[in-house]
Amino acid sequence: MDDSDRKQDAPGCGSSPPGKKQKGPFVMRCDAGKHAWCRCEKSARYPLCDGSHRGSDVTPIKITIDEPRVVVWCACGISKNAPYCDGSHMRLC
Numbered sequence: 041m042d043d044s045d046r047k048q049d050a051p052g053c054g055s056s057p058p059g060k061k062q063k064g065p066f067v068m069r070c071d072a073g074k075h076a077w078c079r080c081e082k083s084a085r086y087p088l089c090d091g092s093h094r095g096s097d098v099t100p101i102k103i104t105i106d107e108p109r110v111v112v113w114c115a116c117g118i119s120k121n122a123p124y125c126d127g128s129h130m131r132l133c
């Protein structure tokens with residue numbers, strides 16, 4: 041995937057492309073299957089894990105999606121319902 045592909049796959053709702061922490065969620069259409077939410081904040085695919093946590097004590101939160109759907113991933117890091125956004129980012133604005 042090059043940068044132009046990444047921009048096309050970028051989530052809606054005004055989010056910037058995945059790759060760094062931000063003050064709002066990443067809204068992404070996800071395929072069915074296993075997904076891992078980054079907790080180390082080093083992933084180049086943040087909020088999704090790219091394996092950058094290896095060698096540390098931090099591990100991703102893994103979820104399984106039964107069918108393709110839109111997922112609202114927390115990208116601010118303070119959700120109490122991680123890996124999903126719970127609106128807590130509103131306190132950061």
Ligand code: FES
Nearest residue numbers: 065114115125129
């Ligand atoms: S992005 Fe909404 S709670 Fe983190």
